[in-house]
Amino acid sequence: MTTTLTTPTPGAPAPVPRLVDQFELGLDAPICLTWELTYACNLACVHCLSSSGKRDPRELSTDQCKAIIDELERMQVFYVNIGGGEPTVRPDFWELVDYATAHHVGVKFSTNGVRINEEVAARLAASDYVDVQISLDGATAEVNDAVRGQGSFDMATRALQNLADAGFKDAKISVVVTRHNVDQLDDFKALADQYAATLRITRLRPSGRGADVWDELHPTPAQQVQLYDWLVAHGERVLTGDSFFHLSGLGEPGALAGLNLCGAGRVVCLIDPVGDVYACPFAIHDKFLAGNILSENGFQNVWQNSALFRELREPQSAGACGSCGHYDACRGGCMAAKFFTGLPLDGPDPECVQGYSEQALAGTREVPKPAVDHSRTGKRKEPVLLTLGVPPKKFCNESPV
């Protein structure tokens, strides 16, 4: 959810549980979900959540995708956040976008901008139901390209310019906050203003290839405070996807805009390119795999009946955080961030603002091995820049552009 507005509770005939409590018990259908359409990507960002690069030969066909959209329409899932990989490199991408919006499923898609030429920008400007998020992780080419690859800043800003020229309203610039760009938040805002776009900032997760670079890239404790103060000052005009709830304990309840709760398996989830359903986009690992849409009789069945999701909708134990006065604000932080840094799930977030995870992070911990990896190098770690033009070495290893 990017925006929420709560109507006042009318009257008080019967005590109504807080909305947050209702949501923790889960809904019969997600409000929105993330759908990664392909693992193929022309870039090789060092922090990619889904370790994308090569297409998976098992990726869902056009008809299989349409069947999922039909199901989402029946369940009244309001919109999907489409990502990847780079979703626009799927040959049927625009067909699927049109199919979804025609079936009352709104589309927001994330892209590095590779396909947003003048023609596509004009087409997007003509639709009322599609939102576009252009990923940018530095307000300058130097900072951005170090993470996303050489030339990616120019690619993204060219896409933003094309959208602005075509009259596309309110594109989003989507930024993952890192140690190196946290000082550029005002510059990102200025960049967004330049393209009549809205700034969206989200949290760096140690998921996918992000696990390899998290130690060097995640904001320092002092930067977390800086980020919090910036959000409190600018939060009304900046989207966060409710990403920063681990910062809630830094100030008064409600100072951060949004619901600020972990919706994994309760109000959101992830569908991956092969139809696997995970609790959230930051949790591509067997531990958070609820089931598969193809082999388990559809999405609704997985959402409503998977053992994992039922467990996530049970009251969660505060564990080691039980004695902390801020537990009610941050609820122990992000499950995926804990898991992929090797911390216990019923303890503090690795970026706990009270510093309660510092000891555990400094001690011996076992970081889980990735369960799914489509990186084009065949190995993770060292950042790989653009490999356009390199001849394909084997099936699915070709650049998708």
Place this chain on the structure above:
Amino acid sequence: MVGFDPDRGWRLHPQVAVRPEPFGALLYHFGTRKLSFLKNRTILALIESLDEYDDVRSACRAAGLDGDAQEPYLRALATLVSSKMLVPQE
């Protein structure tokens, strides 16, 4: 922005989808991309009946809301008007 006048007729914006939930309902506006929560079933029933009445007060009475009991509901409807979830009847 149009002010909320309970003495005239209102209805849901045609781009708003209503999804009933155990706690009330979720409203999603496909135009503004805003999500709203209806926190009980009474206001859900009220909103779904709005376009059957020439004014909001009649709709409230039909939903069993009289006098002071209407006030919190009128405030909630005013909030929905300000977020464009509700629009005046033609």
